[in-house]
Amino acid sequence: MNASIAPTDAFGPRHIGPREHEIQAMLAQIGRSSLDDLCDHAVPEVIRYQGHLEDACGPALTETEALTHLKTMIGQNQVLKSFIGMGYYGTHTPPVVQRNVLENPGWYTQYTPYQAEISQGRLEALLNFQTMVSELTGLPVANASLLDEGTAAAEAMSLALRSAKKRKGRRFLIDENCQPQTIACIQTRALPIDVDIEIGKPEDLVLDDTAFGLLLAYPGSDGAIVDYRGLIASAHEAGLIVITVCDLLAQVLLESPGSLGADVAVGTTQRFGVPLGFGGPHAAFMATSEDFKRRIPGRIIGISKDVEGRLALRMALQTREQHIRRDRATSNICTAQVLLAIMASMYAVYHGPEGLKRIAQRVSAMTQTLAHGLKALGFKLSHERFFDTLAVQVGDQTDALIQKAEAAGYNLRRHEDGRIGISLDETALESDLVALLKVFGGDGSLVVQDAAELGSVARHEAVLKHEIFSSYHSETDMLRYLHRLQAKDLSLTGSMIPLGSCTMKLNATSEMLPVTWPEFGQMHPFAPAEQSQGYRALFADIEAMLAEITGLPGVSLQPNAGSQGEYAGMLVIKAYHNGRGEGHRNICLIPDSAHGTNPASAVMAGLKVALVKCDEHGNVDLDDLRDKAEKHSDSLAAIMVTYPSTHGVFEAGIVELCQIVHDHGGQVYLDGANMNAQVGLCRPGDYGADVMHLNLHKTFAIPHGGGGPGIGPIAVGAHLAPHLPGHPLESDITNSTSVGPISAAPWGSAGVLPISWMYLRMLGAEGLKRSSQVAILNANYLAYALREDYDLLYTGERGYVAHEFILDIRSIKKSCGVDVVDVSKRLMDYGFHSPTMSFPVAGTLMVEPTESEPKAELDRLIEAMKGIRAEIAAVEAGSVAAEDSVLRGAPHSAQVVCGDWGRSYTRDQAAFPTQATRQGKFWPTVSRIDEAYGDRNLICTCPPLSAYGESIEDA
Numbered sequence: 001m002n003a004s005i006a007p008t009d010a011f012g013p014r015h016i017g018p019r020e021h022e023i024q025a026m027l028a029q030i031g032r033s034s035l036d037d038l039c040d041h042a043v044p045e046v047i048r049y050q051g052h053l054e055d056a057c058g059p060a061l062t063e064t065e066a067l068t069h070l071k072t073m074i075g076q077n078q079v080l081k082s083f084i085g086m087g088y089y090g091t092h093t094p095p096v097v098q099r100n101v102l103e104n105p106g107w108y109t110q111y112t113p114y115q116a117e118i119s120q121g122r123l124e125a126l127l128n129f130q131t132m133v134s135e136l137t138g139l140p141v142a143n144a145s146l147l148d149e150g151t152a153a154a155e156a157m158s159l160a161l162r163s164a165k166k167r168k169g170r171r172f173l174i175d176e177n178c179q180p181q182t183i184a185c186i187q188t189r190a191l192p193i194d195v196d197i198e199i200g201k202p203e204d205l206v207l208d209d210t211a212f213g214l215l216l217a218y219p220g221s222d223g224a225i226v227d228y229r230g231l232i233a234s235a236h237e238a239g240l241i242v243i244t245v246c247d248l249l250a251q252v253l254l255e256s257p258g259s260l261g262a263d264v265a266v267g268t269t270q271r272f273g274v275p276l277g278f279g280g281p282h283a284a285f286m287a288t289s290e291d292f293k294r295r296i297p298g299r300i301i302g303i304s305k306d307v308e309g310r311l312a313l314r315m316a317l318q319t320r321e322q323h324i325r326r327d328r329a330t331s332n333i334c335t336a337q338v339l340l341a342i343m344a345s346m347y348a349v350y351h352g353p354e355g356l357k358r359i360a361q362r363v364s365a366m367t368q369t370l371a372h373g374l375k376a377l378g379f380k381l382s383h384e385r386f387f388d389t390l391a392v393q394v395g396d397q398t399d400a401l402i403q404k405a406e407a408a409g410y411n412l413r414r415h416e417d418g419r420i421g422i423s424l425d426e427t428a429l430e431s432d433l434v435a436l437l438k439v440f441g442g443d444g445s446l447v448v449q450d451a452a453e454l455g456s457v458a459r460h461e462a463v464l465k466h467e468i469f470s471s472y473h474s475e476t477d478m479l480r481y482l483h484r485l486q487a488k489d490l491s492l493t494g495s496m497i498p499l500g501s502c503t504m505k506l507n508a509t510s511e512m513l514p515v516t517w518p519e520f521g522q523m524h525p526f527a528p529a530e531q532s533q534g535y536r537a538l539f540a541d542i543e544a545m546l547a548e549i550t551g552l553p554g555v556s557l558q559p560n561a562g563s564q565g566e567y568a569g570m571l572v573i574k575a576y577h578n579g580r581g582e583g584h585r586n587i588c589l590i591p592d593s594a595h596g597t598n599p600a601s602a603v604m605a606g607l608k609v610a611l612v613k614c615d616e617h618g619n620v621d622l623d624d625l626r627d628k629a630e631k632h633s634d635s636l637a638a639i640m641v642t643y644p645s646t647h648g649v650f651e652a653g654i655v656e657l658c659q660i661v662h663d664h665g666g667q668v669y670l671d672g673a674n675m676n677a678q679v680g681l682c683r684p685g686d687y688g689a690d691v692m693h694l695n696l697h698k699t700f701a702i703p704h705g706g707g708g709p710g711i712g713p714i715a716v717g718a719h720l721a722p723h724l725p726g727h728p729l730e731s732d733i734t735n736s737t738s739v740g741p742i743s744a745a746p747w748g749s750a751g752v753l754p755i756s757w758m759y760l761r762m763l764g765a766e767g768l769k770r771s772s773q774v775a776i777l778n779a780n781y782l783a784y785a786l787r788e789d790y791d792l793l794y795t796g797e798r799g800y801v802a803h804e805f806i807l808d809i810r811s812i813k814k815s816c817g818v819d820v821v822d823v824s825k826r827l828m829d830y831g832f833h834s835p836t837m838s839f840p841v842a843g844t845l846m847v848e849p850t851e852s853e854p855k856a857e858l859d860r861l862i863e864a865m866k867g868i869r870a871e872i873a874a875v876e877a878g879s880v881a882a883e884d885s886v887l888r889g890a891p892h893s894a895q896v897v898c899g900d901w902g903r904s905y906t907r908d909q910a911a912f913p914t915q916a917t918r919q920g921k922f923w924p925t926v927s928r929i930d931e932a933y934g935d936r937n938l939i940c941t942c943p944p945l946s947a948y949g950e951s952i953e954d955a
Contacts, residue, residue, distance in 0.1 A: 009063045011762035015506055016774050017854035023774065026781045026855060030800075035773040039681055042776055042800040044652045047687040049551075053680055053765035056548030060764030063510040069761070070754060073541075074519040076534035081432065082411040082524035085389050085423025086221065087149055087179045087744070088279070089271040090522070092426055096475050097273060097346045100482045101339070103516065108339055109492035109507055110706035111499060111833060116314035117306075117891050118828050120925040121485035122342060122706045123313035126301045129269075129283070129345035131466055136251040137265040138258025138461070139287035143298040144315075145269075145341035145708070146333065147560050149245065150185030150744030152266040152284040153178075153215060155297045155331055156243045157186055159264065160213030161195065162330060163292060166239025169210030174199045177220030178245055181744045184728045186215070188740030192574065192606030202231055207238040218244045218257060222382055222421060223389030225254065227456045232261040248272065248285075250387040252360040255457045257287075264288045268744075271425060273347035274340050275516070277751020278535050279525030279744070280560055281709035283341035297331035299707070303943055306927040308896065311943065314929050332563040332600035339705030349471075350478050353464040359426050361451040363388045366424050366433060368449035373437045376447075382419060385454065389423040391415065392440075405439045411527050488925040489706075490833050495922070496853045498861060500804040500836040500846025501595070501646065503676045503698035511701055511758040520754060525745040526729055536732070538757055539747060545760050546715055549768070550672075550692060551685025554721025556733070557713045558741065560748035562673065563597045565693025565712025566640070568725055570605035571739040572691055572716060573638045573667045575723040579737060585637040585665065589628055591620045593647055593840045595671060598640040607637055618647030618794035620657055629664040636666040643684065644674045644802035646840040647794040648779075658688025667691065667720075675699040676850070677776055677803035680769025684715075691716040701759035702752050711749050711756075774851035775803040778858060782849055785862045789869040793844060804848035806841060813843060816875040817882035820845060823868055828891035830864035830913055831922045860916055867913050880904050891924035 018026065023035070032038040039048075061069060082090065093102070101107045113119030113126075126144040133142035146152040157172055172190060174183055176199050183199060190197050198205060202216060214235045219225045232242045243264040244257040249271055251257075257265040270282035288296050302316030348356060367388050371381060374392055382391035394401055395418045402420065405412045410432070413421030422436065434444050464470075472478045490497070497504040514520060523532055543555040559565040570588070577585045588602040591612045599609045612628055613621040620641065629636060639661045644650045651657075658668045670684045670692035676699040678684070684692050696702045696711040704710075716724065726738030730746035747753075763771060783792055783805045793806035809820040820843050824834035836846040849858055868887070875882050882888055884904040892910040901907060912918050 007062045010060065011063050011066070011508070011510065012060060012767040012770065015508060015763065015767070015852060016771060017852045017857070018774060018778070022855040023777065026777055030780050030784045035770070035777060038777055038780065038800070039773055041798045042780070042796060042802060043650050043681055046652070046655055047682040049680065049682050049686065053548055053768060056545045057760055057765045057768060060767050061761045063762060066758050066762045067510060067513065070514055070757065073537050074514070074517065074534035076537060077519045077523055078531040079518060079522050080406065080409050080411050080527065080531060081427070082276070082527055083422050083424060083428070084411050084413045084524050084526050085421055086181070086413065086526060087268055087270070088276055088524055088526070089423065089425035090276065090427035091271045091273055093273045093275060093343070094347060094350050096478050096482070097343055097350065098516065100479060101343055101346060103512070104486070105507065106486040106489070106491050106493050107342065108512070108703040108705050110489050111497050111502065111504060111704050112335070112707040113315060115824065115828070115834055116312065116929050117825065117924040117926050118490040118833065118922070120313055121488035122338065123301050124485055125342040125345055126338065127313060128349060128468055129341045130301060131468070132345055132348045132464065133248070133285045133287050135464055135466065136248050136256065137246065137287040138256025139262070139265055140290055141293040141296060142285060142287040143296050144301050145283040145336040145338065146286055146298050147337060147564065148280060148282060148284050148744040149179070149266065149268040150182045150741065151564070152286050153182045153243070153245060154186045154189035155333065156264050156266050156286060157189065157195065157213060157215070158331065159292060159295055159297065160241035160243065163295060164212035164239060164241050166209045167212040169212070170194060171196045171198055171211035173205045173211050173214045175202045175216045175220070176200055177222060177224060178215060178217040179221045180728055181741065182245060184741045185744055188571070188742065189604070191740070192571065192604070202228070207235050207240060209239050211238070211240055213241045213243060215243045215245065216262070218246045218254070219250055219387050219389065222391040222415070222419070223386040223423070224383040225385045225387060225454065225457055229260050236261065247387070249356070249360050249363065251459070252356050252463050253364060253387065253451070253454060253459055255459050256461070258289070259461070264292065269341065269344035272344035274343050275521035275751060276524055277521055277749070278523040278532065279747060280749035280751060281337055281340050283337035283344055295330065298333045299336050304930055304933045306929050308927045310926060312926040312929045314931070332567060332597045332604055334563050334597050335561050335710050336708045338707035339709060342706065346482070348464060349469055349481070350473065352469050352473055353462065355473070356463065363424055363426060363428070364451035365449060366428050368452055369446065370422065370424065370433050370436060372447055372449050373433070373442060374440060377437070377440055377442055379440060385452070387452065388425065389421060392420045392422065394418060394420050401439060405436070406528070408435050408439055410436065410439070411524060490922055495831050495833070496849060496857050496861065497833040498835045498847045498849055499833065500648065500806070500848040501673050502704070502836065503695070503848060503850055504704065505676070505701060505850040506852035507701055507703035507755070508759070510762070511755045514754040514758065515752060520751055525750070529732065535750060538753060542753060542757055542760070546694060546713065549679055549683070550694070550715040551683030552689065552692065552715035553718050554716040554724055555713060556724040557711070557750070557753065558725045558727070558733070558743050558746065558748045559693065559712040559714060560743045561708070561710040562693060562695045562712035563601060564742050565714050566597055566601035566671065567604055568739070568742045569669050569691040569693055569714045569716070570602055570607060570638065572714070572720050572723045573669060574605055574607070575737065575739050576667065576720050577637055579723070582665070585635055587632040587635045588637055589625065589632070589639040589661070589666070591641060593618070593645060594640060594642060595646065595673060598671060602640060614647070618645060618649060619651045619653060620645070622653050622656060622660070625657060625660055629660050629666070633664040636661070636664045638667045638669050640669045640671060642671040642673060644677050648801050648804040648806055648846065649794050649796040650677070650802050652797055655687050662688070673698060674803065677772055679772045680765065681772050685717060691720055696756045700756040702755045709749050709752055711752065771851045778849040778851060778853060779803050779805055779847070782847060782858055782862065786865055789866055793841065804846055807845045807847060808841070808843070809845060810843040812872055816872065818872050818875055818885070818887050819843065822887040822890065825928055826868050826871070826887045826890035827864060828924045829911065829917070830867065831917055832861060832864055863914055886910055891928065893925060893927050894923045896927055
C-alpha cells in the first residue's frame with residue numbers, strides 16, 4: 001500500500017518498543033547487520049522455519065479492523081439470560097471495580113508478588129480474599145485462590161489422600177449431587193494415581209478405613225440443602241477427611257462448613273462480581289482447618305514484618321514449592337487467579353456484610369417466590385429446602401418447556417431425569433419471574449415470598465466481621481482505597497519487569513477492550529451450542545493459528561494455566577501409550593534445569609521421573625540422555641524439555657535430543673514457556689516435539705494480572721490429537737479416546753481468549769516473526785552491555801543468547817558477601833522489579849526484556865545495573881562493609897528515608913541513585929521483609945486496620 005494512504009493505527013509499531021533507527025543502532029552495538037543476521041547466529045540453522053505463517057495468521061489487521069472483525073465474529077453469539085446454574089451465575093460487577101481493577105493496567109500488568117516489598121497492595125487485596133473465604137466457610141486457613149472449582153476439588157482430594165491417618169485403602173467418596181464437571185475433574189485426577197472414585201447418595205456410601213475422603217455438596221447441584229452434621233461425624237469416626245463444595249453467597253445465610261464439622265471447603269467466587277466469560281477465568285478457593293495449614297496447595301498470603309519491625313505481607317509456606325520439591329511436590333499449582341480473586345474480594349469489601357446479606361436474602365426471596373408460583377401451577381419440586389436453585393419435576397414436558405423458555409429469552413438446565421433446573425442470581429428481576437411462570441403455563445400473576453426459613457442449617461453467626469468489610473461502601477471511599485493499594489505495587493505502567501521465563505510484554509489496550517463486551521462476558525459455559533457460535537468461531541481461529549505457529553495440528557484450549565497444560569500434555573502422552581498397548585511406559589526424563597512444575601506434573605500423571613544432567617555450557621547432556629534413554633528403553637514414556645533452554649540459549653542438539661527419545665519409544669513434551677523466542681522463526685513440531693503447552697499469558701499477551709489469570713493450551717501431533725482433553729458436557733471436543741477434563745469449563749478461561757486473538761491478528765505473520773526477532777535483539781543488547789560488569793552464565797555456540805540470559809552473582813558474593821538478594825532489593829530503589837532470582841541456577845538473575853521495551857528503558861536498566869555494580873565495587877574495595885552498604889539496606893521506603901538516619905551512605909544515595917529516579921520515583925512501601933518470621937508465625941487473615949504501618953509487635 002502506498003505510504004501516503006496507509007492506515008494510521010497499525011499495531012506492530014505500537015507493540016514493538018524500539019524504533020527502526022534504534023534497532024539499527026542496537027544491532028551495530030552487538031555486531032550484527034540486521035535482525036535476520038542476528039537470528040542466523042542465535043538460532044541453529046537446523047531448526048529454522050522455512051515456511052510462512054501467512055496462511056493461518058494472515059496479514060496484520062489494524063487496531064480498528066481487528067476490533068471490527070472481532071465484533072462481527074462474536075456477534076454470532078446469542079446472549080440469553082442464563083438461569084442454568086451449575087456453579088455459574090449472572091452477577092453485577094460493581095462499576096468502580098470494573099473500571100479500576102479489571103480495566104486498569106495498574107492492576108492487570110502486575111507480576112506475581114514474589115518481591116513483596118513492591119507488592120503490598122495486591123498482597124493486602126489477597127489477604128482480604130483469604131479473610132472473606134475464611135469467615136464465610138468457618139475455617140481458619142484459606143489460600144489466595146485456585147484455578148476453578150473442579151481443580152480445587154481435585155486438589156482437595158489429593159490433600160485428603162496425603163492427610164488421612166487411618167487410611168487402609170484408596171477410595172474417595174463423592175456426593176452424586178456435586179456439579180458434574182467437578183466430579184469429572186476429580187475423576188481425571190484420580191485415574192493416574194490409582195484412586196478409586198465412588199459416587200452415590202451420601203447416606204448410601206460406605207464409610208470405613210478403606211476410604212480416605214468424602215466430598216459433599218452444600219448446597220447440591222440441584223439445589224438441595226442437607227444438614228450433614230451427623231454424616232460428617234460418622235465420616236470422622238471412620239478416619240475420613242470431609243470436604244464440602246460450597247457457594248459463598250449461600251454461606252451468608254447457611255451454617256458454615258466449618259460449623260458443620262467439615263475439614264476442607266472448596267468452591268468458586270465467580271458470582272462475587274466476576275463475569276461468566278463462557279466459563280472463566282474465575283477464582284476458586286480452598287479453606288481448611290488448622291490441621292492442614294502446611295499442606296494446603298497454592299499460594300497463601302501471610303503477615304510478617306520488615307527489618308524495621310513494621311507489619312508487612314508476603315507469600316508464605318508453599319511459595320514456589322514445585323521448584324524446591326520438584327517430583328516430591330504435593331501439587332503442580334504454581335499460579336492463582338489473582339486478578340479475579342481481587343475482584344471478588346473487592347465485591348465483598350464494597351458491599352460489606354449487610355450488602356451481601358441483602359443480596360443473598362433477595363436471591364432467596366426471588367427463588368421462594370418462583371417456587372410458590374410453580375407449585376401453584378401444579379408442579380412438584382424435588383426439594384423443600386433450597387437457596388437459589390429449583391429442580392422442577394416436569395416429566396415428558398422437558399423439551400417443550402426448555403424450548404419455550406429459550407423463545408422467551410432464558411436458558412434453563414436440562415436434567416436427564418425429567419426435571420428442569422432453575423438457578424436465580426442477583427441479576428434476576430421481578431419481570432424474569434413473571435416471564436418464567438408464563439413459560440410454565442402461568443398467567444403472569446406473582447405472589448412475593450420472603451427469604452427461606454432454613455431451620456437447622458440457618459446461619460446464626462455474623463459474616464465478614466473484620467472491619468475491612470465495613471469501611472469502604474461509598475464509591476468515593478472505594479475508589480480511593482483501590483488507588484491507595486495500586487500505588488503500593490510496581491506494574492508495567494511504571495517500568496519494565498525484566499523477569500526471565502515470564503515474558504512481561506505489552507498488554508495492549510486494544511487487546512483488552514473486548515474482554516468486557518457482553519457478548520463475551522455474559523455467556524454461560526453450558527448455554528446451548530447454537531447460542532455460542534461466535535465463541536466457537538473464535539476458538540477455531542485461535543486453534544488454527546496456534547497449530548500453524550507450532551507445527552502441531554491438534555490444539556486444546558482447555559488448560560487454564562501453564563501447569564495444567566503440562567499435566568494435560570502428560571496425560572495425552574500416557575493415553576497414547578495405553579492405546580498402543582504400552583501402558584507400562586512410565587518413565588519421564590527431565591533435565592535438571594527444568595521448571596519445577598515439570599516433574600510435579602509428570603508425577604501427577606502417574607509417571608516416574610529420571611533426571612538428565614546438563615553440561616557445563618547449560619545444554620542437556622546428550623551423552624547422559626543416551627544412557628538414561630537406553631537404561632529405560634522398555635519403559636520410557638517421554639521427555640519434558642524447555643526450548644530455548646531455561647538457561648536462555650537455543651541448544652543446537654535439540655533435533656538429536658528428540659531423535660534419541662523417539663528411537664527408544666518415547667514422546668517429546670516441550671515446555672512452551674520460552675515460545676516468545678520461536679514464533680515465526682522455528683516450529684517445535686518440525687524439529688521433533690510431539691506435544692507442547694503454550695503460555696498465552698506470556699507469549700500471546702494475556703496479562704499476568706498480579707499472578708493470574710493464565711492460560712496454558714496444548715498443541716499436539718496428529719497421532720496424539722484423538723486423546724486431547726474432553727468434557728462430559730461438551731460433545732464437540734469429546735470422543736471415546738479423549739482424556740478427561742483438565743478444567744471445569746470446556747474451554748477453560750475462554751473469557752480472555754480475545755486478548756490473544758487480537759494479538760495474533762493485529763501483528764499478523766510478519767509482525768509475529770518480527771516480535772520474536774526484537775525480543776532476541778533486546779536480550780542480546782542488554783547482555784552485551786552488561787558483559788563486562790557481570791558474569792554472563794551461558795551463551796549459544798556463536799556467543800549469542802536467546803530472548804533471555806542469566807547474570808551470575810555468585811562470584812560477587814564470594815568476593816565481598818553481597819548476594820543476589822541484595823542486588824534484587826537494590827533494584828527496587830532504582831525503580832525496577834528484580835529479574836527472576838535464583839532460578840534455574842541459585843545465586844543468579846535471569847533477565848528477559850521482551851520485544852515491547854523501548855531502547856530508552858533498556859538503557860535505564862543498564863544504568864541501574866552498572867550503578868549497582870559500582871556500589872558492589874565499593875564493598876569489594878573495603879570502602880564500606882557489606883552489612884553497612886546501601887545494598888544491604890535496600891530497599892529504602894519513604895518512611896525510612898524520612899526517619900532517623902545514621903547510615904554510612906546518604907539519603908540521596910539511598911533513594912535517588914539516578915536522574916530517572918529524581919524525575920519519577922517509585923517508593924517501596926516497606927523495608928526488606930523478614931522472610932522466615934511469617935512462616936514461623938503463620939497468620940493468613942487480616943490484622944486490624946490500625947496495624948498497617950505499625951510495628952508487628954504493636955499489632
